Amino acid sequence: MGLKVTPQRQLLFRLLHDTSTHPTADALFELASSQMPGISLRTVYQTLTDLAAMGELQSFDFGSGATRFDPNVDAHHHLLCTTCGDVADIYAEGADRLRVDDQHDFVVASTDIVFRGECGACRNAPAADRSRISTSSSTIETATRSQS
Amino acid sequence: MGLKVTPQRQLLFRLLHDTSTHPTADALFELASSQMPGISLRTVYQTLTDLAAMGELQSFDFGSGATRFDPNVDAHHHLLCTTCGDVADIYAEGADRLRVDDQHDFVVASTDIVFRGECGACRNAPAADRSRISTSSSTIETATRSQS
DNA sequence: GACTGTATTCGCATCTGATGCAGATCTACA
DNA sequence: TGTAGATCTGCATCAGATGCGAATACAGTC
Numbered sequence: 148m149g150l151k152v153t154p155q156r157q158l159l160f161r162l163l164h165d166t167s168t169h170p171t172a173d174a175l176f177e178l179a180s181s182q183m184p185g186i187s188l189r190t191v192y193q194t195l196t197d198l199a200a201m202g203e204l205q206s207f208d209f210g211s212g213a214t215r216f217d218p219n220v221d222a223h224h225h226l227l228c229t230t231c232g233d234v235a236d237i238y239a240e241g242a243d244r245l246r247v248d249d250q251h252d253f254v255v256a257s258t259d260i261v262f263r264g265e266c267g268a269c270r271n272a273p274a275a276d277r278s279r280i281s282t283s284s285s286t287i288e289t290a291t292r293s294q295s
Numbered sequence: 296m297g298l299k300v301t302p303q304r305q306l307l308f309r310l311l312h313d314t315s316t317h318p319t320a321d322a323l324f325e326l327a328s329s330q331m332p333g334i335s336l337r338t339v340y341q342t343l344t345d346l347a348a349m350g351e352l353q354s355f356d357f358g359s360g361a362t363r364f365d366p367n368v369d370a371h372h373h374l375l376c377t378t379c380g381d382v383a384d385i386y387a388e389g390a391d392r393l394r395v396d397d398q399h400d401f402v403v404a405s406t407d408i409v410f411r412g413e414c415g416a417c418r419n420a421p422a423a424d425r426s427r428i429s430t431s432s433s434t435i436e437t438a439t440r441s442q443s
Numbered sequence: 444g445a446c447t448g449t450a451t452t453c454g455c456a457t458c459t460g461a462t463g464c465a466g467a468t469c470t471a472c473a
Numbered sequence: 474t475g476t477a478g479a480t481c482t483g484c485a486t487c488a489g490a491t492g493c494g495a496a497t498a499c500a501g502t503c
Binding site: 206207208209210212214226228229235237238239240241242244245246247248251252253254255256257258259260261262263264265266267270 | 354355356357358362374376377383385386387388389390392393394395396399400401402403404405406407408409410411412413414415418
């Protein structure tokens with residue numbers, strides 16, 4: 148017995164897979180609300196939590212305060228632009244050769260790698276434009292907060 | 296003009312450097328309160344924020360919901376035990392050979408690497424002990440919720 | 444040692460992200 | 474179609490974190 152198919156779940160699943168950003172629950176709620184007025188933020192949280200528990204999503208926290216969700220469940224890593232807050236998936240070269248030295252008695256289950264820096268769009272954008280960028284994507288709100 | 300030397304700052308600085316764990320603001324507040332009753336949680340947050348801004352501390356968020364602070368400001372990485380929530384510093388072999396492929400137009404400023412898994416203490420601990428320890432990890436709590 | 448300007452501390456209010464709960468609603472199966 | 478049980482929703486609530494203003498304490502000057 149899997150999860151029941153409800154319009155809310157269908158919508159959220161579709162929205163997640165249609166976006167290349169890594170939206171927060173709140174950003175997803177905004178998106179969903181525009182297509183299904185009345186959907187509850189509580190439902191968004193619940194659905195995301197369920198999907199993550201089922202392994203259909205990965206969830207991350209890049210220190211912005213809000214959890215981000217990623218429908219890409221492959222072993223992959225992330226680029227985080229500290230200017231606009233955008234997150235991109237990446238398969239980093241050399242990641243499989245990382246080692247924890249033996250003096251640490253530790254069994255590694257997974258390895259999270261986050262490259263922080265500046266994306267091309269932000270580097271090329273005039274300073275004046277940057278604020279515009281950071282308010283126009285769905286990840287925005289995180290970006291503006293992190294700059295304060 | 297640097298920061299003024301106050302007893303609160305001296306205490307917090309000492310506590311941070313005396314501990315090998317990576318305490319949260321709240322944990323540090325508990326510690327500080329035992330040695331300086333009356334110290335304010337607000338002061339702890341303020342001091343940690345100041346020190347981090349000055350580069351005397353690194354702050355991290357491993358997805359537990361609470362920011363952790365680390366007086367080790369060298370370029371280093373972390374082991375996170377998903378059972379007990381403990382964090383250890385590590386200098387991972389191969390980290391300097393990680394590459395972001397050229398197709399990503401991205402300038403890397405820093406690289407965060409977190410190895411998630413189980414520490415020796417938890418692996419060797421009797422099962423009965425684990426539940427006592429395990430309340431601090433958010434990943435666990437997420438997993439258990441999803442089953443309800 | 445006393446004085447003074449200013450940084451710091453502290454308590455309270457408040458914000459954001461997230462979750463618990465219970466009643467209303469809806470899905471899926473017989 | 475009827476029904477059991479899952480799901481949705483709104484509200485209350487929690488934790489971590491921060492803003493603000495008044496009280497306090499530090500550090501430099503005399």
